[in-house]
Amino acid sequence: MSETHIREDEFPHGVHRLREEQKKVVSGCEEQIQHWTKVEADYSSLQERLRTLPDKLSYDIMVPFGPLAFMPGKLVHTNEVTVLLGDNWFAKCSAKQAVGLAEHRKSHVRKTLDDLGKVAENFEARVGFTEDLRKYSGGGKGNYVDIREEVRDGEETLTKGKRRLAHKPNSMPRVESVLELPEEEEEEEEEAGGGAGGRRGVLSEEELWARLDQLQAQEDQLDDEDRASDGAEVNGEDATSSSSSEEEKDGEAGRLTNGLHSDEGWPSESRPSESRAELQPLPPQAHGAGLPNLLQEEEEEEEEDGEGGVPTIYFSHTMEPKKVRINTGRNTMLKFSERKEEAKRKKKNGSHHGNGHGHSHHELHKIKSPADFYRVFVDVVNGELVPRKSILKSRSRENSVCSDTSESSAADFEERRGLGRSLSHDEGTHSDTSEGILEEESPTGPRAPHLPFHYEAFSGTVVEKDPGMPTSIPHLTICAPALPTIPERKCEDPAPDGPQGPPKRVSKFKASRAKATM
Amino acid sequence: MAEAIQKKLQAELEKYQQMQKDVSKSMSARHKLETQLTENTIVKDELDLLDSENTVYKLIGPVLVKQDLDEAKATVAKRLEYINGEIQRYETLLKEMERKLDQHREVLSSLQQEYQRAQGRPVGKV
Amino acid sequence: MASKCHQAMEDNTQRETALKEELNKKVKEQKIVVDELSNLKKNRRVYVQQSNSNIFFLAEKGETLNACKKSLDRMKKDYQDM
Secondary structure, X not given: OOOOOOOOOOHHHHHHHHHHHHHHHHHHHHHHHHHHHHHHHHHHHHHHHHHHHHXXXXXXXXXXXXXXXXXXEEEOOOOEEEEEEEOOEEEEEEHHXXXXXXXXXXXXXXXXXXXXXXXXXXXXXXXXHHHHHHHHOOOOOOOOXXXXXXXXXXXXXHHHHHOOOOOOOOHHHHHHHHHHHHHHHHHHHHHHHOOOOOOOOOOOHHHHHHHHHHHHHHHHHHHHHHHHHOOOOOOOHXXXXXXXXXXXXXXXXXXXXXXXXXXXXXXXXXXXXXXXXXXXXXXXXXXXXXXOOOEEOOOOOOEEEOHHHOEEEEOEEOOOOOEEEOOOOOOOEEEHHHHHHHHHHHHHHOOXXXXXXXXXXXXXXXXXXXXXXXXHOEEEEOOEEEEOOOOOOOOOHHHOXXXXXXXXXXXXXXXXXXXXXXXXXXXXXXXOOOOOOOEEOOOOOOOHHHOOOOOOOOOOOOOOOOOOOOOHHHHOOOOOOOOOOHHHHHHHOOOOHHHHHHHHHHHHHHXXXXXXXX | OHHHHHHHHHHHHHHHHHHHHHHHHHHHHHHHHHXXXXXXXXXXXXXXXXXXXXXXXXXXXXXXXXXXXXXXXXXXXXXXXXXXXXXXXXXXXXXXXXXXXXXXXXXXXXXXXHHHHHHHHHHHHO | OHHHHHHHHXXXXXXXXXXXXXXXXXXXXXHHHHHHHHOOOOOOOEEEEOOOOOOEEEEOXXXXXXXXXXXXXXXXXXHHHO
């Protein structure tokens, strides 16, 4: 049973033929099975006959006389049977022995039947796969859609640096800061323009390109600035780019629009689609809690019945306001973007709050691997960062996603939780930190409840250790700069991070608070 | 130039097809041998089930010739060995042929490419 | 995959109908056999064929008739079950 190997260049036809061939094999198999079953039945009846044969001395029978005639005759010597053993060998034996021989042959037949059965099963499975393949390939039958994303040259060059690269340990924080600024700016512009929904929708290409250039210029600017300020940081272009990429990733809310226009329902200001053009073709990463890169389809979100008859959807990445569904204990919808804006704004204002604090909470949400989630979900216990045991559960009932009842208490909890350590830089720039900059530094944990912040949905701040801390950095470079993830906890203790980090953050925090209250 | 390549291509193609036929012939021969193998195995087992008082016959043409049970067993065993040896031989032969077939296939594909290139260039020039 | 299930079901039903038809045919044949046997003259001899071969053994008419009747009943029952 050799299966025809067909190159499925033309999908529907190829698959069709494959299916046909497989069907043939399966039916052939079935025929064989039938045949062998019949043989077995024959042997059984033969055995019966042999058993009864010696009962009588002779039998009256009709003797086949040629192919078409019979003659009456007698069967004598009923116990003597000449058995064809195979390959032109005969053996004379008694009826009982013949029965034994027949039994032996039956076992052989049964074995063949089993093998055939297995083959049939396998082929059934294969047939199933081919069916699936046929559906996948389209032909208008399946619900499967090809999703394509075109990478245009312009985008490539722009996003050149933003491709994901292996980060150097110290690079992360740096990157964040650099990235935030342009976005922050844009967001401000956006807000100024009141373009909550303005930016949404399909942007014309030209607009996008213009925006792209704008952003690129901004980034370069910021890059230089940051580089100047953060001499220690080892972030080069790569870091920037990678961070920007991360930024994008982070920034992109967990809303897969599947090439559809961004959801109009987003309450907060939409992130300007600035980075729409910037969007590199990031592989939709499942950032932990399922935050796929936000894809906003731009132009061709046609559904083409093109290649292979599969409807195709074109889309490209954009930066959308993040709607991260994070169990923040309040609403699950995180007005992530708002916070980000805040962070950016603050960063912009106080840009150089020490060692690359700029990366702010972008870094928080820069989740590149599952481990990053554990960084994000961090409790602040007694001024120390304690990774939460389960990021699925909130600290308390009140914080549960389902209940929006106790907002205030929830807020308190959030504060105390310090879902993330406040990003030093971000805090520095907290002006209206209310927007969920419940970034509390670990030391400010106890203080947190007092913070008169507006409680926002997402209090999950990703607190990162101050990257400036030399000691901490080397230790906690597992994924991002020294966030107290569970595995990193051990590192934490020996590292004199705690004392060092918080103080700085406290200061910033205080500053921001002061601002807020003012 | 293109014609020369085309001719070469044709020749190669024919050779390839011939090889394929040979391969399939060898395969069918091997298949036959396998059936014989199973059959002789069954005969051997059944002979073992018998005892010496039974008479064993061998069909030679239209004649059933009486045989000795032990002789028969020996003959069958020898035949079995012979068949096994043949199968091995065919196996190696088949492998060799497969290899040659692959070689030919490669040659064929390269020739095809050349041909296409040759086709393309004259067209372009013109 | 709903469509896949549907197709499988279709195949099944097809097979079922085919089987049913076959069984139907067999039932008819058996009926004929029983009728013929019961309508035989007294002195006729009945021979039973050995499966898969051309040898016929003499059998008793009465016995054969009973056996055939039983098999007919059995087949009818199978058909009903289907």
